[in-house]
Amino acid sequence: MSTPTRSAQDLSVPIAGGVGASPDRPDGILKVRGEFAYSSDLWTDDMLWGATLRSPHPSARIRAVDLTAAVAMPGVYAVLTHEDIPGPHKHFGLERIDQPVLAIDRVRYQGEPIAIVAADHPETARRAAAAIVVDYEVHEPVTDPRAARADDAPRVHEDGNVVRYARIRRGDPDAVADVVVRGEYEVGMQDQAFLGPESGLAVPALDGGVDLYVATQWLHGDQRQIAPCLGLPESKVRLTLAGVGGAFGAREDLSMQIHACLLALRTGRPVKFCYSREESFFGHVHRHPATMRYETGANRDGKLVYVKGDIVLDGGAYASTTTAVTGNAVSLGAGPYEVPNVTMDVWGMYTNNPPCGAMRGFGSVQAAFAYESQMDRLADALGLDPVELRLRNALHEGSSMPTGQVLDSAAAVREILTAVRDLPLPADPGPVRDPLALPGGAGNTTHGEGVRRGVGYAVGFKNVGYSEGYDDYSTARVALRVLGGEPVAVVTTAAVEVGQGHVTLQQQIARTELGVEKVVIPPADTGVGSAGSSSASRQTYLTGGAVQEACRRVRQRVFDLVGGDRTLELTGGKVVTAAGETVADLVEVLGDETVEETVEWHPRRTRELDPETGQQSFAHLQFGFCAHRAVVDVDTELGLVKVVELAAAQDVGKAMNPEAVRGQIHGGSAQGMGLALMEEIQVSGGKIRNPSFTDYLIPTILDMPPMAVQVLELADPNAPYGVRGAAEPPTISAGPAVVAAIRAATGRPVDRVPIRPQDLID
Amino acid sequence: MRLTMTVNGAEQVLDDVWEGESLLYVLRERAGLPGSKNACEQGECGSCTVYLDGAPVCACLVAAGQAAGRDVRTVEGLADGDELDVVQQAFLSAGAVQCGFCTPGLIVAAHDLLERDPAPDDATVREALSGNLCRCTGYEKILDAVRLAAARRAEVRS
Ligand code: FES
Ligand code: FES
Numbered sequence: 001m002s003t004p005t006r007s008a009q010d011l012s013v014p015i016a017g018g019v020g021a022s023p024d025r026p027d028g029i030l031k032v033r034g035e036f037a038y039s040s041d042l043w044t045d046d047m048l049w050g051a052t053l054r055s056p057h058p059s060a061r062i063r064a065v066d067l068t069a070a071v072a073m074p075g076v077y078a079v080l081t082h083e084d085i086p087g088p089h090k091h092f093g094l095e096r097i098d099q100p101v102l103a104i105d106r107v108r109y110q111g112e113p114i115a116i117v118a119a120d121h122p123e124t125a126r127r128a129a130a131a132i133v134v135d136y137e138v139h140e141p142v143t144d145p146r147a148a149r150a151d152d153a154p155r156v157h158e159d160g161n162v163v164r165y166a167r168i169r170r171g172d173p174d175a176v177a178d179v180v181v182r183g184e185y186e187v188g189m190q191d192q193a194f195l196g197p198e199s200g201l202a203v204p205a206l207d208g209g210v211d212l213y214v215a216t217q218w219l220h221g222d223q224r225q226i227a228p229c230l231g232l233p234e235s236k237v238r239l240t241l242a243g244v245g246g247a248f249g250a251r252e253d254l255s256m257q258i259h260a261c262l263l264a265l266r267t268g269r270p271v272k273f274c275y276s277r278e279e280s281f282f283g284h285v286h287r288h289p290a291t292m293r294y295e296t297g298a299n300r301d302g303k304l305v306y307v308k309g310d311i312v313l314d315g316g317a318y319a320s321t322t323t324a325v326t327g328n329a330v331s332l333g334a335g336p337y338e339v340p341n342v343t344m345d346v347w348g349m350y351t352n353n354p355p356c357g358a359m360r361g362f363g364s365v366q367a368a369f370a371y372e373s374q375m376d377r378l379a380d381a382l383g384l385d386p387v388e389l390r391l392r393n394a395l396h397e398g399s400s401m402p403t404g405q406v407l408d409s410a411a412a413v414r415e416i417l418t419a420v421r422d423l424p425l426p427a428d429p430g431p432v433r434d435p436l437a438l439p440g441g442a443g444n445t446t447h448g449e450g451v452r453r454g455v456g457y458a459v460g461f462k463n464v465g466y467s468e469g470y471d472d473y474s475t476a477r478v479a480l481r482v483l484g485g486e487p488v489a490v491v492t493t494a495a496v497e498v499g500q501g502h503v504t505l506q507q508q509i510a511r512t513e514l515g516v517e518k519v520v521i522p523p524a525d526t527g528v529g530s531a532g533s534s535s536a537s538r539q540t541y542l543t544g545g546a547v548q549e550a551c552r553r554v555r556q557r558v559f560d561l562v563g564g565d566r567t568l569e570l571t572g573g574k575v576v577t578a579a580g581e582t583v584a585d586l587v588e589v590l591g592d593e594t595v596e597e598t599v600e601w602h603p604r605r606t607r608e609l610d611p612e613t614g615q616q617s618f619a620h621l622q623f624g625f626c627a628h629r630a631v632v633d634v635d636t637e638l639g640l641v642k643v644v645e646l647a648a649a650q651d652v653g654k655a656m657n658p659e660a661v662r663g664q665i666h667g668g669s670a671q672g673m674g675l676a677l678m679e680e681i682q683v684s685g686g687k688i689r690n691p692s693f694t695d696y697l698i699p700t701i702l703d704m705p706p707m708a709v710q711v712l713e714l715a716d717p718n719a720p721y722g723v724r725g726a727a728e729p730p731t732i733s734a735g736p737a738v739v740a741a742i743r744a745a746t747g748r749p750v751d752r753v754p755i756r757p758q759d760l761i762d
Numbered sequence: 763m764r765l766t767m768t769v770n771g772a773e774q775v776l777d778d779v780w781e782g783e784s785l786l787y788v789l790r791e792r793a794g795l796p797g798s799k800n801a802c803e804q805g806e807c808g809s810c811t812v813y814l815d816g817a818p819v820c821a822c823l824v825a826a827g828q829a830a831g832r833d834v835r836t837v838e839g840l841a842d843g844d845e846l847d848v849v850q851q852a853f854l855s856a857g858a859v860q861c862g863f864c865t866p867g868l869i870v871a872a873h874d875l876l877e878r879d880p881a882p883d884d885a886t887v888r889e890a891l892s893g894n895l896c897r898c899t900g901y902e903k904i905l906d907a908v909r910l911a912a913a914r915r916a917e918v919r920s
Contacts, residue, residue: 031862034797245863499861666900
């Protein structure tokens with residue numbers, strides 16, 4: 001059977017640069033040349049194209065499906081429904097196996113897949129899917145997640161509408177405070193809006209199995225869900241990572257994976273799927289919308305006495321990662337502050353709205369909008385500077401979380417807040433201004449009249465790695481051998497490169513640990529053990545840890561070859577003493593031998609929250625902290641906003657690749673700002689009203705301000721190299737800082753994001 | 763239909779092109795040039811930007827037939843053999859590439875900008891690249907890359 005012509009790439013260009021440097025990406029040359037093979041670029045001679053028929057209704061019973069017209073179309077090779085799924089599973093799901101591969105008798109959201117088609121041209125496949133006739137009995141959808149909690153609410157799933165209810169009870173629930181502020185906040189549904197559409201190629205194999213080349217966040221997580229639906233052992237469902245055009249959480253859940261495999265196995269031909277942008281909006285989960293009610297009490301001196309929070313997260317039609325998102329919201333919902341008394345109640349709900357799951361910030365983003373808004377309100381009520389109020393309550397090493405977990409490494413809340421506060425402010429623009437730099441931009445809507453400047457601050461935090469008892473680990477295989485007369489390290493993992501630069505990092509670690517320049521990174525696939533997902537800001541810590549440990553074992557074996565002295569070092573392709581004297585040349589020591597070690601690396605194991613009190617001394621592995629200062633200009637007559645500057649400070653423990661870290665902070669900040677100002681999937685009656693980049697807006701280069709970045713390195717002694725997960729925290733604090741700045745400019749409360757112009761004018 | 767056009771300096775003759783196909787589809791799926799990307803296929807993201815008779819266009823908005831007899835230059839046609847174009851090298855050196863899905867379109871757009879305006883200020887760069895979405899970088903390093911490319915081009919000329 002053919003393998004794709006555009007697939008595995010040799011990431012072996014020799015580049016100097018170990019841990020702490022910022023070498024070029026090994027996939028960078030291919031990417032700038034347009035030669036990097038993304039999942040949507042895969043191609044074989046004899047491949048067919050897949051298409052999906054999706055439900056137009058958020059809730060309906062399916063009375064009948066008539067495939068006749070689709071099957072009869074020339075060029076169509078297969079049309080499948082749930083009846084064609086071999087099983088034993090006909091459902092999948094990351095945490096709960098509740099989502100049908102293809103709808104069985106009913107649909108629970110608009111866009112739910114019902115049938116799939118393979119044809120010889122993508123347009124033929126789309127037309128055949130459209131020719132399928134479905135007889136629906138349309139039901140009233142459940143669209144209000146708060147109302148869905150009622151016992152007599154219509155049920156989205158038979159076992160009820162609550163996916164998870166989690167709570168925290170800490171300290172005195174009746175504590176009283178001198179000053180109390182209350183607020184109700186709302187966060188709209190954000191989309192990850194990666195640029196590379198869901199896509200991949202399934203190739204049937206001679207052994208009856210299937211090879212799937214796909215853009216995902218977790219190869220083994222996909223494999224575990226796909227195999228039982230195909231009636232195949234996992235060993236016959238082999239996944240190879242194709243180029244990933246961004247992820248941000250949206251590729252944690254399956255999209256086209258099982259569909260492509262089913263069609264490939266049925267037709268005996270390779271089958272490619274590539275969603276359109278519109279289909280992509282229906283093809284992946286989104287960020288949970290949230291409604292949040294908070295009450296915060298403090299003493300006159302600005303010390304927090306209590307936080308009470310009630311959060312409802314709309315999980316939509318299927319569970320996806322709602323349980324973990326709920327766990328984050330409850331455990332992080334009081335903010336990065338010391339609070340002696342905490343009452344938090346969080347519901348993750350089923351509705352007939354679009355399914356929601358992972359997006360960068362994962363449960364923390366929503367809560368941060370509420371707790372940071374409360375801090376600003378409190379500062380106002382106390383007549384205190386908002387940064388000063390935060391400093392007085394900041395978590396630090398040794399502080400207790402509302403879960404009872406004691407922070408056992410740096411918690412640099414004070415340091416990052418003072419760092420952003422102390423950065424110079426952008427210059428006062430003066431009276432005569434270029435309209436392009438004002439709110440409204442090229443729309444030329446103002447010459448500065450009615451424009452007010454505001455400055456706002458926020459700080460946020462995020463757990464790193466899997467939490468609440470999940471056995472988190474990663475696997476790495478490292479081989480050292482001589483190739484073309486020089487020592488070469490080969491680092492094999494299943495860790496997914498989504499753009500963050502993990503392939504660069506693996507090379508850096510191997511160079512530092514093994515003292516060789518040339519490091520080959522073969523394509524990630526399921527031929528090696530799981531690396532876990534590229535999510536939860538975890539890969540540098542987890543797979544970085546696995547690669548480091550595997551390298552160290554390889555190094556030890558090399559030292560054994562020259563007598564076993566454990567004080568030796570590897571550098572510049574040589575074995576040297578601590579004093580720098582050369583003991584042997586690596587090329588000679590290795591000869592024809594390959595020294596190889598495979599490591600499954602587990603960090604400290606977290607444990608579950610107590611279901612009654614939410615208490616747990618070690619529910620989260622690590623926390624990452626970021627603070628932002630936003631400067632905005634608001635046209636108070638039109639409600640238009642221009643972000644003038646967005647400065648960030650973040651503790652990353654160790655900047656393994658300083659430029660990549662800055663890139664994460666820039667990109668994460670942009671997504672946080674996008675949520676504050678423009679990004680919302682508009683859902684009414686369970687239906688998405690804006691599934692396109694025409695109507696779902698993400699920040700352009702004109703929207704983004706300059707972003708000053710301060711990177712702090714306060715090592716976590718428990719983590720490899722002292723590193724602290726870095727990808728998510730910037731997305732958490734950027735939005736609340738922008739909102740705070742807008743409040744400062746307008747004096748308006750702003751309790752919903754994204755902000756609409758009408759929220760800012762009378 | 764049969765479609766004849768010049769792509770990256772070489773004549774391409776493509777048979778069995780369906781009239782509804784876009785120039786982007788034909789480049790990616792028939793001409794073996796998937797470098798131009800397909801992030802939206804409705805003119806909003808710029809990931810498909812190519813030169814058509816020397817002017818940058820969204821290839822997804824050009825019907826294949828409109829390219830008949832014309833000259834197309836894609837991201838694959840910018841480098842001189844192994845030697846990257848200055849703009850390509852600058853994107854790499856500046857760390858402007860994360861997932862890279864926006865990169866081909868941005869490189870063509872930035873290349874076009876610097877051909878027209880060798881020393882653009884930041885406002886001009888932002889205006890010129892405002893039709894190219896990037897979801898990963900927040901654009902900071904893309905600006906760095908364009909500044910770097912402009913500086914290097916100036917060095918080469920002086
Ligand atoms: S794919 Fe052409 S503009 Fe987006
Ligand atoms: S680098 Fe990923 S979209 Fe720009």
